[in-house]
Amino acid sequence: MTTTVSSRVGFLGLGVMGQPMALRLVRAGVGLVVWNRTPDRCDPVVAAGARAVDTVTEVAADCATVVVMLADEFAVDQVLDPGGPGFADLVRDRLLIMMGTYPPAYSVALQAAVRAAGGSYVEAPVSGSRAAAEAGALVAMLAGDDPSVLARTQELLASVAARVVPCGPVPSALLTKLTVNSYIITMLTGLAEAVHLGDRLGIERRRLTEVLLGGTLASPVLATKLEKLAAGDHSAQAAIADVAKNTGLITTAAARAGAAAPLAEVCHRLFADAVDLGLGGDDLIAVISSLEARAGSL
Template identity: 50%
Template structure:
């Protein structure tokens, strides 16, 4: 294994978390020539980074010891706290004099709290959640929504450039995450609606290639439809953005909305569908697997009609 200590004089940036999104993001940095040291809980995920010229650390502590700015792209808030040792004696030593760049999706309250803890330990913090799934991540076409003080944001911008088509400063810590939630509200409801449209077309006997052509030729055509309609038509749920993550995102959005006294009727219906797809075993498949939840509802309705009882079969509890 290559360790950062093998190149003690090289200035480094760090990347922690090489999952579905993190690995292609880090690969774009490495391929752009960014001096990079990486770590992942599952070591095999770091091998493509090693091949691209990044150094592979044996621990998170090794990453922070070598890099003056570290991008963190982890599954959720609990994993982030665990990996960084937040709340424990090692956290302050880890982040002191470092810039921590959090690119994962969290609640605004969590982002503000982490920012405060990093600052209290003598570090600096920028949140940089990204909009886009695996394919945009591979192509370096993500959109980053930054929250933090202007000076630190200005320092971080060049680091994010190889991964992102756009980098937008949204305000202080918490603002970037709120912007991501607003964007994800649109995304999650759109994918659910698109899945329902494909389901309608298919069950009505329409040719789905013709459906795709009509959609993409009109005002509704987009990068989303061009990627997702063929996946939906083929029941190809190869993960771009996982269903469980989409469901978790809907819950984060709902929490933020309730805290502000906002109604989210479309989001709530979509969240139910993503939850149903997760319960069908699709949590780590692509979020377009929401189609299976819609199909299950159709099949349940057909069964209700067939049994002559006039009652729909019981469904698992919905909502939050």
């Protein structure tokens, strides 16, 4: 790939998911320009061939396409400053690919602001953990209404996602992501509860793992989480703070749609408890600590 200004791609946000995604892009030959609020997160991507810059303005000056993988809408506001004096210069004649998980209404408003400033906008949130991001096995959900822009985005995502699912206009990709997350989060919280119950009943975690992975419930994500639980490994593949944010978005979306979401509501409380316990940076499976804390108060 020729790294002219038009073909370079900017990448904002090199967190738990953003860093491995950026690494896959640069290893696929994309001329990548990266920025992160904590600069040392750029180091592995730079070592792979990307160029790090000090400001978002420098990213925009050199890239016609900018991937945004910032933590939440507050970070996006702080970094891009929609409505601020420099916003139009950041997005005019550029494509913003929003790959983080944000409130659907926020995405709609941001799309309108980007378009008003002369830019293009696509939603492309992903489903999967850090391990899936490292393997290029994510599933991306794509929303927008310009076929040429969507095709351009899908081509770029080929190295980071095993599948790209068109969802319709903005914010349909984010609504799909929240629906998918509702299932994944409640399922894995149920796993944590089962392991916690097994602990109290004297069942070894390895034995529980053998039974669960020996039947029809077996899956790569179940195997990964059971392995982490058996080893007491809470290093983040999907961080608790991010899951707590997601459960809040899910329950809000459910309330607005008039949908019942009692499991998601319970999960939201449990993950908020885990954040309060200081576990926000741990893997989501560390929500078992919330259950252990509740059991200790019974």
